[in-house]
Amino acid sequence: DIQLTQSPSFLSASVGDRVTITCRASQGINNYLDWYQQKPGKAPKLLIYTASTLESGVPSRFSGSASGTEFTLTISSLQPEDFATYYCQQLKTYPLTFGGGTKVEIK
Amino acid sequence: EVQLVESGGGLVQPGGSLRLSCAASGFTFSRSWMSWVRQAPGKGLEWVANIKEDGGDNYYVDSVKGRFTISRDNAKNSLFLQMNSLRAEDTAVYYCARYVRSHPHYYMDIWGEGTTVTVSS
Numbered sequence: 001d002i003q004l005t006q007s008p009s010f011l012s013a014s015v016g017d018r019v020t021i022t023c024r025a026s027q028g029i030n031n032y033l034d035w036y037q038q039k040p041g042k043a044p045k046l047l048i049y050t051a052s053t054l055e056s057g058v059p060s061r062f063s064g065s066a067s068g069t070e071f072t073l074t075i076s077s078l079q080p081e082d083f084a085t086y087y088c089q090q091l092k093t094y095p096l097t098f099g100g101g102t103k104v105e106i107k
Numbered sequence: 108e109v110q111l112v113e114s115g116g117g118l119v120q121p122g123g124s125l126r127l128s129c130a131a132s133g134f135t136f137s138r139s140w141m142s143w144v145r146q147a148p149g150k151g152l153e154w155v156a157n158i159k160e161d162g163g164d165n166y167y168v169d170s171v172k173g174r175f176t177i178s179r180d181n182a183k184n185s186l187f188l189q190m191n192s193l194r195a196e197d198t199a200v201y202y203c204a205r206y207v208r209s210h211p212h213y214y215m216d217i218w219g220e221g222t223t224v225t226v227s228s
Contacts, residue, residue, distance in 0.1 A: 031211075044152060044215075055216065089154075091214070095166070095168045097154065
């Protein structure tokens with residue numbers, strides 16, 4: 001199975017901060033990597049697919065990039081509504097797998 | 108309105124069975140792969156199963172193989188998850204999601220609000 005290691009698992013940040021979350025795959029996944037945002041008690045919401053394509057309706061402060069087996073989600077200027085947990089997911093091979101999540105909290 | 112609505116969750120004893128349903132609307136269900144994803148209390152997301160548009164191809168995470176069956180009724184725009192031999196570790200919120208496969212893009216873009224399954228005596 002392909003393992004996805006997210007870091008950090010928790011981060012504390014302020015409104016306006018630039019935030020970077022990393023997801024490292026245990027083997028090559030050809031950019032078949034998506035990012036989701038989840039708020040407490042709610043379903044996940046797709047933010048980025050295929051490593052860097054912004055889902056329709058998602059603010060442009062969210063961006064994704066890839067370098068080999070390392071993937072990055074960046075929030076350029078953190079907004080109050082962005083405090084949530086973020087997950088990466090690989091869709092290269094079954095079983096599809098998620099990273100462990102990164103919880104972004106208010107400093 | 109594009110929507111997925113899950114139902115069928117509840118409290119069940121270990122070894123018991125439960126059938127989850129997911130009603131789809133607002134998109135062409137019969138042309139969509141579908142997924143089940145679960146989340147144990149306080150834990151992360153775990154993909155459970157996928158089913159092809161015509162139901163002819165299914166995939167499962169190892170921990171549910173032989174116990175869970177994903178199926179669909181395209182005439183009724185409905186997705187199902189039959190869960191047998193339930194264990195305490197199956198306790199979770201179960202989400203259904205549309206799984207888009209449009210090479211080279213693969214993603215889950217529509218999600219239901221989830222239904223809660225609790226396995227306990």
